[in-house]
Amino acid sequence: MAKGQGAALDKKKLMADPVMVTTIVLLITFLSLFILYPLAILLVDSFIGDGGGLSFSVFSRIFKIPTFTTAITNTLKVGFMVGIIATAVGLLFAYVEVYVKMNRFAGGLFKVVSMLPVVSPPFVLSLSMIMLFGKAGIITRYLLKIYDNSVYGFWGIVVVQSLTFFPVCYMMFKGLLKNIDPSLEEAARDMGASRFKVFTSVTFPLLLPGIGNAFLVTFIESIADFANPMIIGGNYDTLATTIYLQITGAYDKAGAAAMAVVLLCITLAMFIVQKYVLEARSTATLTGKASRGRMLIEDKSVRIPLTTLCSLGALFVVMMYICVPIGALFPTWGFKFFPLTGKWFKLVFTRYNGFKAFKDSFMLSLIAAPITALLSMIISYLVVKRKFRSKAFIEAVSMLAMAVPGTVLGVGYIRGFSGGLFHTGLLQGLYGTGAILIIVFIIRSLPTGTRSGIAALRQIDKSIEESAYDMGADSFRVFTTVTLPLIKDSFLSGLVTAFVRSITAISAIILLVTPQYLLITVQINEFAEKGSFGLACAFASILILITYGAVLLMNLFIKYFGTSRKFKEAE
Amino acid sequence: MEKIKKGVRLEHISKIYTDPKTKNDFYAVKDTSITIDPGTFVTLLGPSGCGKTTTLRMIAGFESPDEGEIYLGDEPINSLTPNKRDTAMVFQSYALLPHYNIFDNVAYGLKLRKLPKEEIRDRVLKILDLVELTGMETRMTNQLSGGQQQRVALARALVIEPSVLLFDEPLSNLDAKLRVQMRTEIRRIQQEVGITAIYVTHDQSEAMAISDNIIIMDKGVVAQMGTPHQIYYNPVNEFVADFIGEANFLRGTMKGIEGNLAIMELNGQRFKVEYHEGMEEGRQYTAVLRPEASCLSDDKGVSCKVVLSCFMGSYQNYHVMVGDSLVRLEEYNPKNKKIYKVGDQCRLDFDPASVHVLPC
Ligand SMILES: Nc1ncnc2c1ncn2[C@@H]1O[C@H](COP(=O)(O)OP(=O)(O)OP(=O)(O)O)[C@@H](O)[C@H]1O
Ligand SMILES: [Mg+2]
Numbered sequence: 001m002a003k004g005q006g007a008a009l010d011k012k013k014l015m016a017d018p019v020m021v022t023t024i025v026l027l028i029t030f031l032s033l034f035i036l037y038p039l040a041i042l043l044v045d046s047f048i049g050d051g052g053g054l055s056f057s058v059f060s061r062i063f064k065i066p067t068f069t070t071a072i073t074n075t076l077k078v079g080f081m082v083g084i085i086a087t088a089v090g091l092l093f094a095y096v097e098v099y100v101k102m103n104r105f106a107g108g109l110f111k112v113v114s115m116l117p118v119v120s121p122p123f124v125l126s127l128s129m130i131m132l133f134g135k136a137g138i139i140t141r142y143l144l145k146i147y148d149n150s151v152y153g154f155w156g157i158v159v160v161q162s163l164t165f166f167p168v169c170y171m172m173f174k175g176l177l178k179n180i181d182p183s184l185e186e187a188a189r190d191m192g193a194s195r196f197k198v199f200t201s202v203t204f205p206l207l208l209p210g211i212g213n214a215f216l217v218t219f220i221e222s223i224a225d226f227a228n229p230m231i232i233g234g235n236y237d238t239l240a241t242t243i244y245l246q247i248t249g250a251y252d253k254a255g256a257a258a259m260a261v262v263l264l265c266i267t268l269a270m271f272i273v274q275k276y277v278l279e280a281r282s283t284a285t286l287t288g289k290a291s292r293g294r295m296l297i298e299d300k301s302v303r304i305p306l307t308t309l310c311s312l313g314a315l316f317v318v319m320m321y322i323c324v325p326i327g328a329l330f331p332t333w334g335f336k337f338f339p340l341t342g343k344w345f346k347l348v349f350t351r352y353n354g355f356k357a358f359k360d361s362f363m364l365s366l367i368a369a370p371i372t373a374l375l376s377m378i379i380s381y382l383v384v385k386r387k388f389r390s391k392a393f394i395e396a397v398s399m400l401a402m403a404v405p406g407t408v409l410g411v412g413y414i415r416g417f418s419g420g421l422f423h424t425g426l427l428q429g430l431y432g433t434g435a436i437l438i439i440v441f442i443i444r445s446l447p448t449g450t451r452s453g454i455a456a457l458r459q460i461d462k463s464i465e466e467s468a469y470d471m472g473a474d475s476f477r478v479f480t481t482v483t484l485p486l487i488k489d490s491f492l493s494g495l496v497t498a499f500v501r502s503i504t505a506i507s508a509i510i511l512l513v514t515p516q517y518l519l520i521t522v523q524i525n526e527f528a529e530k531g532s533f534g535l536a537c538a539f540a541s542i543l544i545l546i547t548y549g550a551v552l553l554m555n556l557f558i559k560y561f562g563t564s565r566k567f568k569e570a571e
Numbered sequence: 572m573e574k575i576k577k578g579v580r581l582e583h584i585s586k587i588y589t590d591p592k593t594k595n596d597f598y599a600v601k602d603t604s605i606t607i608d609p610g611t612f613v614t615l616l617g618p619s620g621c622g623k624t625t626t627l628r629m630i631a632g633f634e635s636p637d638e639g640e641i642y643l644g645d646e647p648i649n650s651l652t653p654n655k656r657d658t659a660m661v662f663q664s665y666a667l668l669p670h671y672n673i674f675d676n677v678a679y680g681l682k683l684r685k686l687p688k689e690e691i692r693d694r695v696l697k698i699l700d701l702v703e704l705t706g707m708e709t710r711m712t713n714q715l716s717g718g719q720q721q722r723v724a725l726a727r728a729l730v731i732e733p734s735v736l737l738f739d740e741p742l743s744n745l746d747a748k749l750r751v752q753m754r755t756e757i758r759r760i761q762q763e764v765g766i767t768a769i770y771v772t773h774d775q776s777e778a779m780a781i782s783d784n785i786i787i788m789d790k791g792v793v794a795q796m797g798t799p800h801q802i803y804y805n806p807v808n809e810f811v812a813d814f815i816g817e818a819n820f821l822r823g824t825m826k827g828i829e830g831n832l833a834i835m836e837l838n839g840q841r842f843k844v845e846y847h848e849g850m851e852e853g854r855q856y857t858a859v860l861r862p863e864a865s866c867l868s869d870d871k872g873v874s875c876k877v878v879l880s881c882f883m884g885s886y887q888n889y890h891v892m893v894g895d896s897l898v899r900l901e902e903y904n905p906k907n908k909k910i911y912k913v914g915d916q917c918r919l920d921f922d923p924a925s926v927h928v929l930p931c
Contacts, residue, residue: 001596002637003587009635013652467666467724470631471680471731472654481679485670 014388019476023378028390030375031397034443038412039264039404041422045415046258058258068259071242075223076266078157078238083219085162087211089313090169095199096310097170098177101296106307109314116321117167119547121504121521122227124540125160127528128323129232131333131537152234160228163317165221169214176210177203182294195302209278216274220267224405226507227521231528239263240407240507247411247511257415260408271403324544328537344534348542352535357518358542364434364517365502368441372498375442376449377491381483383450384457385465386475402447406507413440413512432514440509441502448501449494456490457483489558496554500547576609577644577657577734578767579630584639586625599625601791602638607784609644612761612768614778617788618814623771626788627737630769632656643734659728660737663744665720667712673699673723674708680731698730701760718749725757729764736761738770742777750774754781775815779803787811805927812859812929819860819898822931825852832923838894840873843923855931862900865921867891867911872920877911893919 015021046058062068096102097110132139133151140149151159180203188198226240233241243263246256297303327333329340348354376398382388383395417436420428430436460483468482469475484491506521513519520543527536586600600622607613615623628634630641632653640647648656659680667676674695681691699705702722712720721741728736741757742750758781761768772778778785779799787794787802787810795807806812809820823835823842833846835858844858867877867889875898879890887905891898898919902908911917 001587001598003596004637006586006635006637009649012650013632013635016650016652016655461664461666463662463664463666464668466633466653467660467662467727468668468679469633470653470658470660471727472683473679474652474654477683482668 010387011389017475019474020386024382024388024390024394027375027379027382027394031394034439035397035401035404037421038409038416041416042257042260042264042408042412045254046261058254062255062258062262065255067237068242071237071239072262074154074236075238075240075263078154078161078229079219079222081158082161082165082222083215085158086166086169086218087214089162089166090171090214091173091207091211092306093166093170093310093313094173094177096306097174099294099297100303100306101298102307106311106314109311109318113314113317114167114171115551116317117164119500119544119551120164120321121524121540121543121547122164122225122506123231123521123524123528124324124544125163125320126156126228126231127524127533127536127540128320128327129156129160130528131323131327131533132320136333150234152232153236156232156234157229157236157238160232161222161225163320164225164228165218168221169218172214172217173207173210176207180206186295195297195299213274213278216270216278220270220274220403223263224267224407224507226405226407226510227525230525239266240405243407243411244511247414253411253415256411260411263405264403264408267403267405267408275399321544324537325541327533328541330534333533333537344538345542348535348538352523353518354539354542357520357523357539358546360434360517361503361520362546364437364519365441365499368438368445368502369495369499371438372442372445372449372502373491373495376446376453376494376498377484377487378479379446379450380453380457381479384454385462385483398446398450401443402451406444406505406509407511409440409443410508410511413508432516434517436512437509437517437519440512441498441505444505444508445498445501449498452490452494452497453487456487460486488561492554492558496550499550503547504543575644576765576767578609578611579605579607579735579769580642581605581626581630582640582642584626584629584636584641586622586629586634587637588625598791600629600636603788603791603793604639605786605793605796607767607769609767610765611783612758612770612781613784613786614770614772614782615786615788616772616775616778616814617794619773621788622791623773623788624739627660627739627769627771630735631658631660631737657734658737659731659733659735660739661721661724661728661741663740665712665724665744667720667723667727669712672709672711673704673715676712676723677727677730680727684731694730695726698726701729701763702726702756717745718753721745721753722756725760729760729766734767736766736768738768740772741770742772743774750777751780757781779815785815787814789814806859806929808929809857809859812927817862817899819862819865819896819900821858821860821893821896821898822855823858824855825850827852833928837873837896840894842873842921844926844928845923847928850928857929857931859927859929860898860900860921861925863903864925865898865900865919866902867900867909867917868920869909869917872918875917875919877913877915877917880911880913882910891917891919 047054047056093110093113102110129151131137133149134140135147135149137149137151140146184206185198185202188202189195193201223239225238226244229236229238229241230244237245239259240263243256243259246252246259328344329342331339331341331343379394379398383391413436417427417431420426464486465478465482468478473481504521506525509519510522510525513522520539524536524539524543527533527539582604584600584603585598587596588599589596603626615626617623625634629636632648632651636649640649642648643657668679671679677695677698678691681694686694696705696708699708702725704719704722704726707715707719712723715723724741738757742753745753754777770778770781782799784796785799785802786796789810795802795811797805802811802815806815806818809818812818812820821837821842823837825833826836826841827834828846829843831846832843833850835842835844835856842858844856850856867875873893875891875893877889877891878897879888881888882905883901886901886903887908887910889900889902889911891900900919
C-alpha cells in the first residue's frame with residue numbers, strides 16, 4: 001500500500017495554482033525570517049557568544065550574576081501568585097455571572113470589566129496603583145493618612161497583574177460554565193447535595209482542566225509581562241526587566257541573549273503543556289451546548305454577598321481606570337488637586353512632541369493592522385481549508401509566536417537584524433526603520449488573529465468553498481469571493497484587535513525603537529519612570545480614547561455592515 | 572446545449588486513507604474499474620463507509636487517487652484541479668453561497684468564465700425556468716425551502732453545462748415525500764439535458780427509481796454493476812442480494828437435473844430451482860428467495876414452521892423456519908387467503924423461475 005501517486009497528484013494540483021504556491025512560499029519565508037530566525041540567532045549567540053566556539057560560557061557567566069538568578073525566582077514567584085489569584089477571581093466572576101441572578105447595574109459592571117483589558121494599554125493599572133496607593137497616593141496618604149506606603153515590589157506587581165489578567169480568565173470560565181449541562185448539577189441537587197457540595201463535587205471537577213488551563217495562560221502572560229514590572233517593580237526585577245536592563249544598561253548583548261533563551265524555555269514549556277495537554281482536555285469534557293436554560297440562584301443569602309463582592313471588585317477596577325484621565329487633570333499629583341487644569345494635555349502637544357508621538361504610533365499601527373488581519377485570515381484559511389505538506393509548519397510557527405515574550409523577540413531582533421542576517425550585513429537596512437517596528441507589531445498580533453480566524457472558519461461548512469472551487473474558481477477567487485465575505489466580521493474584529501494591540505505594544509518595541517520614531521507607549525513609560533505622572537496620564541488618557549474609539553467604530557461597523565448574522569442560519 | 576457528451580472511465584482506481592486513531596493505512600476504495608457511458612444516469616449505491624463519496628470526490632478532483640487513472644471522455648484527468656475539470660457537483664448540504672442571492676449563486680460559475688452579461692442573464696433565467704424557480708432570483712438562500720435550495724444547487728451545476736453532473740446524496744436532507752418528488756425531477760431534467768450523471772446514495776429505492784445503471788459498492792470495491800433489473804434478479808453474491816430488496820437464503824446441495832430445473836436438497840427435503848449453466852451435482856448452492864415471490868400452502872413445497880404472523884393491511888407478514896433458515900415472506904391481499912398462525916406446520920411454495928441461485 002503506497003500513497004505515492006495520490007501525494008504526487010496533490011502536489012501537482014497545488015503547483016498548478018501559482019497564487020497559492022507564491023502565497024505559501026512567501027508566508028513560510030516571512031514566518032521563518034521574523035519568528036524562527038530571531039529565536040535561532042538567540043540560541044546561536046548564547047552558545048557561541050563571548051569567546052567564539054561552542055560552549056556554555058555565556059550561560060555559566062549569567063548564572064553567576066546574582067540579579068539574574070534572583071530575577072528567575074522573582075518571576076516564577078510572581079507568575080505563580082498571579083496565576084492563582086487571577087484564576088480564582090476570574091472563576092468567581094464567571095460563576096456569579098452564569099449562576100446567580102443579577103440586577104442590571106451589576107450586569108453592566110461585569111460587561112465593562114470584560115471589555116477593559118481589550119482597550120487598555122498595558123501599564124495603565126500600574127500608573128493608577130501608584131497614584132492611588134503609593135507614597136503620595138490619594139487613598140493611602142489622604143484618606144488613610146499613611147505616609148510611607150510603598151506599592152513598589154512583589155505585591156505591587158502581583159496586584160496589578162492580577163487585575164490586568166483576571167478578565168481573561170473570567171471570559172474563559174464563562175465559556176466553560178455555560179457549556180455545562182445544568183441537568184448534571186440538578187441531578188446532584190435532587191439527590192440532596194447542598195449548593196456548595198454541588199460546586200465542589202460536580203462543577204469543580206468538571207472545570208479542573210479548565211482551571212489548569214487558565215492558570216497556565218495567566219502564568220505565561222505574567223512572566224512575559226514587561227510594562228508593569230518596569231513601572232511598579234521598583235528594585236524587584238523580573239526576567240523581562242532584567243533582560244531589558246542587560247541590554248540598555250550593561251550593553252551585554254550576548255548575556256541578554258542567553259537570558260532571553262532562559263525566559264523563552266520557561267514560557268515555551270508552559271505553553272506546550274497548556275496547548276497540548278490542558279486546552280484539549282478542558283474542552284473535551286465540556287462539549288455540547290447546554291440543553292436548557294439554567295435555574296439561576298435567587299436565594300438572597302447566596303446572591304447578595306456574591307453579587308456585592310464582585311460588584312465591589314469590578315468598581316475597584318473601574319476606579320483604577322478612571323483614575324488615569326483624572327490624574328491628567330490635577331495640577332500636581334499628590335500635592336495640589338485644585339483647580340483642575342488642562343496644562344498636562346497642553347504640554348503633551350507643545351513641549352513633548354505629542355503630535356509626532358501620536359502620528360508615529362497611529363501610522364505604524366494603521367499600516368500593521370490590515371496586514372496582520374489579512375495574514376491571519378490567509379493562515380487560517382490555509383490551515384483549516386487546504387491540505388499541503390508545509391501546513392503543519394505554518395500552523396506551528398504562527399502558534400509558537402504566542403509563547404514568545406515580547407522582550408525575547410526584541411532581543412532576537414536586535415541580535416538578528418542589527419548586523420544584518422547572521423551578522424553578514426544582508427538586510428541590514430531594515431534595522432532601525434519603521435518597517436521593522438511594523439513587522440514586530442504584525443508578529444505580536446498574528447497569533448491572536450489567527451486563532452480567532454481559525455475558530456470562525458471552522459464554523460463554515462467545507463463544501464461551500466469546495467462548491468466554488470468546483471464551479472471553476474481558483475484558490476485566489478475562492479478566498480476573495482467566498483471565504484473573506486463569509487468571515488467579514490472576524491476579519492474586522494481582527495483588524496481592530498491588531499490595531500489596538502499594536503498601538504499599545506511596548507515590550508519588544510522599546511528595545512527596537514530609534515529616536516527617529518516617538519511612540520506613545522514608550523513616552524508613557526518614560527514619564528512614569530521619571531515620576532511625571534501628569535504627563536504619563538495625559539498620554540495614557542488619549543491612548544485609551546483612541547483604542548476605545550477604534551473598538552466602538554468596529555462594533556458600529558459590524559452592527560450595520562456585518563454579514564454573519566444575516567446568513568448564519570442559512571444551510 | 573450542443574456539446575459532445577462525454578462518459579467517465581475509472582481504471583483500477585484506489586484511494587488509501589490513514590485511520591486517524593490507529594495510524595494504519597487502509598483502502599477506502601480499492602482497484603475500482605468503472606465505465607460510465609455518455610448520457611447515462613449511474614448510481615453508486617452501498618452501505619455507509621463503503622467509499623461512495625470518496626469515489627465521487629476523486630472524479631470531481633477533490634481527492635487524488637493513489638492508484639489508477641480517471642478519464643473524462645478520452646482525456647486522463649488525474650492531474651487536473653477541480654476548477655479545471657468539466658464536472659459539476661451537487662452537494663449534500665447544497666453548499667449555496669450564503670452571501671449571494673439566487674441569481675448570483677447560479678451566475679457564479681458563468682461570471683468566472685467571463686461571459687458577456689446578457690448571455691449570463693439569459694442562461695441563468697433559462698435554467699431557473701427549468702428547475703421551476705422563476706421569480707425567485709432576488710431571494711437570499713435562507714429564504715428558500717430545502718427543496719428549493721436543492722433546485723438552486725442543481726441549477727448552479729447545470730448552468731455551466733458540464734460534461735458530467737455529480738450528486739452526493741443530494742436528497743438526504745429532505746423529508747420523505749419531497750425526496751420522491753425531487754428524484755423524479757432530477758431524472759426528468761437529466762434526460763431533458765441528456766447529461767451524464769453520477770449519483771451517490773444509500774437509499775436503494777432512490778437508486779432503483781432513477782438509474783440507468785446501478786453500481787453496488789461494498790468495503791471499497793465494486794460488488795456489481797448493472798441495470799436495476801439485473802441487480803435485482805441476478806445478484807452476483809449474497810451481499811448484493813441482501814442489499815437490494817429483501818432476500819431469504821436457502822442453502823442446499825444440488826442433487827440432479829430435471830428438464831431446465833435443478834433439484835436441491837435441504838435437510839432431506841427437496842425443492843426445485845432454475846438450472847444454470849455450470850451448476851454441478853453434489854455442490855452446495857444458495858437459493859435467493861424474494862419475499863414477494865413465495866407463499867404458504869398446506870400441501871405444496873418444503874415443510875416449514877410459522878414463527879411470526881402479522882397482519883399489515885395490504886399484506887400478511889410471515890416468518891417461517893425451514894430447517895434452521897429463517898424465511899420472511901409477504902402474502903398480498905390476505906383477505907381471501909388462509910391465515911396461518913404461529914406454531915402452524917405448513918409448506919413454503921415458490922416458483923422455481925423466480926429463484927436465483929448463487930454458488931456458496
Ligand atoms: N479524510 C479522511 N481520512 C481518513 N479516512 C477517511 C477520510 N474520508 C473518508 N474516510 C474513510 O473512508 C471510508 C469511505 O468513506 P466515504 O466517505 O467514501 O464513505 P461513503 O460510502 O460516502 O459513506 P456514507 O454513505 O456514510 O456517506 C470510510 O471508512 C471513512 O471513514
Ligand atoms: Mg458519503
